[in-house]
Amino acid sequence: MQISRRALLSLVPAATLSAVAPSAVARPRHARAADHAEVLDNAVAVLAGTADSNARPEVAAKLAAIGSTARARLTALDGAGPGELFRGLPLGTSDTNLTTSFQYLYEIALATRVPGGEAPGPGDDTAVQRRVIDGLARLHDDYYGDQSKGYYGNWFNWEIGISSQLTRTLVLLRDELAAYRPDLTATCVASMDAYLRNGKGGDVDLDSRFHTGANLADITTNRILQGAVLGDDARIEKAVADQLTVLATIDPYQLRHDVTDGFYADGSFLQHASVAYTGSYGKGLLTRVVQTIKILEGTGYAEGEDLVGTVRDWVVRGFAPLVFEGWMMEIVKGRGVSRTTTGYTDVAEVVEAVVDLSAYAAEPDATALKGYVKYVRQASRAALDPARFVSPVSVARYADILADPGITAKDLNPAERNVAFNAMDKTVHRRPGYAFALARSSPRISKYEYMNGENLMPWFQGDGAHYLYLSGQDQTQAYGVDYFTTVSPYRLAGVTAPVETRRTVPELYGGLWYDNPERGFTSSSESQNTYVYFPRGAGGLSGGACLGAYGAAGLVQADDVAYAAQQAGTLPDDFVAYRNARATKSWFMLDDEIVVLAAGVCDPAGRAVTTTVDTRVALPSDAIALTGRLRDGTPWSGTGTAPLAWLRYADAGQGTAVGYAFLEGRRPTVALDVVTRSRRAVRLSNPDTMVTKQVFSVSFEQPAGAPPAAMAYALVPNASERQLMSYARGPVSVLVNTARVQAVRHRGLGLVAANAFVHGSHRAGPLSIDGPASVILREGRRGTVSMAVADPTTERDTVSVVIGGRALRAVTADDGVRVDRVRGGTRIRVNTRHAYGRSFTATLAGQHRAEG
Template identity: 30%
Template sequence: MATGTMKKHQEKLYVPKLKVNQIKLELFYETGQGQVIFDNISLREAGDKPSGAIKEVTHSLEERIALPLSKKHLLAIPDYIYQVAAGANQIVRIDNGTVEPLQEGHTLLEVFTKEGQKIADLPLEVTGKDDSKMTALISQWRQMILGADSYNASNPAMQALNKKLDDSVTKNLNSLVNNQKETYLWEDLKDFGKSSHMTATYRRLEEMAKQVNSPTSKYYQDTTLIRLIKDKLAWLHLNYYNPQKDIEGNANWWDYEIGTPRAIVNTLTLLYPYFTQDEIQAQTKSISHFVPNPKQFRSTLVNPFKAIGGNLVDMGRVKIIEALLTHDDAKLKESIEALDTLFEFQKDGSKGEGFYKDGSYIDHTNVAYTGAYGNVLIDGLSQLIPLLQASPMGLNAQKLEVIEHWIEKSFFPLLIHGELMDMSRGRSISRENASSRMAALEALRGILRLSHVLPEANKNRIQGQLKSILAFHDKETMLSSLSSYYDINLFEQLLANEAIKPMPMSTNLSVFQNMDKLAYYHADKDFGFALSMHSNRTLNFEAMNNENTRGWYTGDGMFYLYNHDLTHYSDKYWPTVNPLKMPGTTEAEGNREDVTDDYLKKLTTDYKEKAKEKAGMSTLPSSFVGAIKGDDKTALAAMDFQNWDRTLSAKKAWGIFDDRIVFLGAGIQSTKYQAVSTTIDQRKDNPENPYRLLVNGQEVSLTNEVLERDDVTSVLLLSQDGKNNIGYLFDKPTTLVFSRQEQSGRWSDINKGSTNKELVTQTFITISQRHQQANDTYAYTLLPNVSQEEFDKARTEASIEVVRNDSNLQILHDHKQDFWTVVNYHDGPQRINDQLILEKAGLYLYQKVGNVFKLLSKDLLPSD
């Protein structure tokens, strides 16, 4: 596949799978305009059809050895005895089957059988060091991915990592299949038709190469292990990953273009002194075949696509390191320049993938993915940038400012109490080993690396913020999450540096307009609030690769409350929460199909390109979704909502006034379902700090039964220590349904790839309001981290007034600060009060100063 203005000659070995006597060659055109010429097309016989049998790696005695001073040579036949010719010991020495150069010069190696019979004199030449610039960068990459030079033998975290890697290598060596005629290397990775097995196989060899480089490992410079790694790489190259292979069947392009080549270049980097340039060229030629263009994925398949975001960075971790290993200056320049698009902000409203100036990050076409693919981007880039800065092609000051913008505007607002908000993590929420706390550490790891390339003052400020966030993590857990001595050393240095003072997060309200999310942190009350919406530009949820099979309503106005229960979302929340009753959502009550790969295949058969939509993954028909802020304590959000199958609609709005968040719903109606409800909350009850339930100021005993009350004006969840209280004030007496129930589930229910089938159980308190009449409404105020005394006072003072709540207008008036928020759903004159008349649909936020209404913010949205 070739794109752009280029010439390309491609040669391919075609091996028919069946008995054929005719071949038809078809030329395919991708979308686009221009001229294309196919020239010099020929078919020629290449010999007998290969049998398809597994090829074995063979070794023969070297004819001569040419060795740069920076390399070592692993002797081809370990059973032979090699001796340096007399008088030449100052040029090379032989140690345990390895030739180590000492100085430039020529000599002979005398080769004997075990019985002492001389069979050859091998000419050996030691040349000067190879390209010192490239070699230095390769060494730096080795330090980045492992960091053996940073190893501190007295550091418990480093000791633990070394033991973990040693134990893993030992286990994999013991289970290795050494029969070259077999079709795999490990029994549990035997199906190379699943390309993930190929990637995992290469990664095990990479892990072995790490321990060869670790001075305290029992495998350090182990010649036998080095020989094994080289042989197995050669065997995989012969049989599975080479230029004559194709991405076929159920194989995933990702494994061929990112997963496997990353493991290959890292292994070659770790064992660089032991590979000849010819061996490196052979391995990387396969990478060049599957990944010929550093700006494009699926180049060897139909429907190639532009490399962007986290995947583009992963591409860089393949192509840049490949260029270093092959000492290819042109390829290095091309691969580094391919990253330039990362530093270009997407235009507001463009529906582009990548970062926006408002802090949004979009990936997979239209999914909010800061905490997943954004993490991949910043983690990978943070490894590459120190390398680039040491090269002639380092980033300029403008690009470093862009990186700082990502950190400050995209990541820090989503990091609350040591967690990375789940609303930004897409299908990653269904991964047991990727909790919100672990995702935070992943982001912080990349941010810490990047801080070291920023100007000193900026570096110190960002590291101060990092230190404050890390305080929410246990040090042992934090360091055990790191997979290199380099990173452990960076974290240890930060924690020990008394000159870097923790900088606690200040009150901050971030409106991520381009991904339809809102994040709020209230410093005085120390709580975080997140709001997850979707629109005609963003997807409600993504299920893919059998992950996040029950994420149905996570983008339908779900809210997250981060109080002092630090394990609320990170401790088995997602397999046990009732996915039909997500907090803040208005939904039809009824079961849904798990969005598995098998379900999607069935729908694809029936509905073709509409399969995802039929499964419930959809954008809204309406663009009337957005949020505005007046300051860091005042905001308004709205969503002209329709559910996934367009049978339920509601006008949903939220107002933030300091430590209070108002929820409004109007025009709630369904054309299909009888039972519709709004989930006021579904809160996990921490057994170590359980909640008592107070309704209208009176304690209500709630065990496993369902309780319905028709006169509710206030609800208080009163935690045992009083620090996690949550209050709810209702605009008028409301009928609510309460339950406290044990809920059970498995990680494998929401992620079919999980091997954990254990049933886990958590207790949840669920509060919901049923909607049994057309155009129903709801209106309530959330008060997080409120004391019982404060809540009792708030019950009587009614400082926030719901002026209007219907399908045309939703108006709130905060009497305390005289803020007015207005959601106007239609164009045309709308009277707000005696002084305000609005003509255009949109969101408006006013503050009355004296007798004047001052417009603080507005967003004109298209009306119905």
């Protein structure tokens, strides 16, 4: 179910967002009090479990983890030195240490509320709870309560991080707080309101760029719980109404409050206005909204809203395509790609949310969600540890799903699938045996995300970088933090980059950001976001078409907005921005191969340019075999530059192989090096752990000053040598490869796919395309033709394509598609206005004789 933001907010009167909700007035006092108690009981059950859940043997490890963590925190509390509440966390200048101190108090408090759990320390639970309350009072009085001294460092800690830990602690200890320090709860909530400085009047402001998406869900969840402990019905009603706005599907043509953060109709998710972020903030939003469903259960606060149906759609359209054998894909993790937590850990959070969602969904959705949980567990190369779930109740539900013989493990993805996430410039192509993930950028979408010393060398991650995941492989050995640690940022798979050396933000400016308050550059300022943290691309085309399980994507590579602004003289003189290389690229995603075309590859500054066909990493102990054939048929192996017809990379250690068929272009260069580097090279807060990998790459090298070049090749997952030999005779042929139009034909599939990048009419095999446009045409049985057309610019009102030859009529066609007979063929005219890059499809057949 998709709820438009416009429709949803029309149900919430403006007055409701700043005053007591009408329903709060209408309900009797006893009903409101019962709802408050239900919210608090539900929240405690989510965090600490119930007597029934905690009696389950499968939950024992989770309870043990809660207890051991609390005991460690009490030891740190006992060992604190001057200026510390916990040993090793000096307070007064570090917002991170203050947030962590509140977290430690919460973790101690949690252990005292776990039914069936062990006492976390000496004495009874009441004594331990009073130590926590004393700690809260000290943190508040000495380091938090005076707002004139606070709000240093990262805004997130003050508005969300501290409030999340503190609010949950107030919920857990509400009874003891009432008996021991009855004033402290209201005092702490008042301070949390005061720190909501990006809000309005101590509350959420839906017009604030800080109160969107996952951040809004975090803030409003905290405020729901605060309202419950205070008995403040108006606060709860307002927080629920605010959180419901995140369920609205973003309509880019009718934005509310100028918000672009959230889920789009094609399953894309954005945070920070322009960052593709399903795998980080997106999973945070999923988790938080599912928790809201759980804490509001049995109350009247969300009656009539299909929260479950909306979130179920997020899972199916937004998350499932991005999870491959239990691994969250790199293309939607922003700066999180540099963290040591793995894609398997990311998916564990999603699985917990799906487990809980399945308990509230109606059939057949509940069974499908449970089947997906079981499928992820079976397909993943990493054993999911339910002890890492937030809730003991979720652990018990997970065990029930795995043990239920009536639940069949089943992916929510079909085996063959192409997903065009055009709203976030990403594409996922799935087949049995592999998944291909592509990252693009545009004036709408950021090239990368750097922030807070994370993802230090991200410059080309949105310039057509790809990730080819192979079935059966432990993806921690293929991607994750060690891939970005050991692979040169200039030689990420799929990237065209100038040969130069760039410096990281800390190296350039001696800090975590560019600091120039007089010109508007402070931490998290709009200028910082636009030009430093997540600059958008300056190219005008990024998108593609999808026809069933086949896809086409195109990208015009250009500079980012920081370089464009620097050249225009609108940035300070000491601001550093880097110029990019140029290329026009297409990816045609088929069954056995992904065909890549590049044209106009050059550098406007005359530098040498590297176009990396692929880069893969392997353990130092893995046996890597590199074999191939030259264009004259001579066998070839090893490394170096050669006129290769094809190359096969085989990793015996992982049992994987990838083939590369070179269709046109200069001689590729093959390299295999051993690289050792610290994980701190990509993230300042990573442990200084040295990583050693074999790094394989195959690339096209252009010398400085070389004229624009073109190249075409196919990536062939799991290829055998015999399969690669067949590319000399087909099945793929390049129809045209220029900076204006690129197209291929696959003889076996009866398919032609093309991208036209500039205005005007362009020929591509049987097609005449009114560009810019993306088109896929496939011959079917009994003379039928199926086709897909898309506007990759997202800005055109109409796109037309002429299929040369016989007259065709429409058998089926999407709304907005018109089919006409013209001289020399059949014209398909598509109304692409406000389609935001989505594909329009039609099935055509030969006209009857009577139709002329």
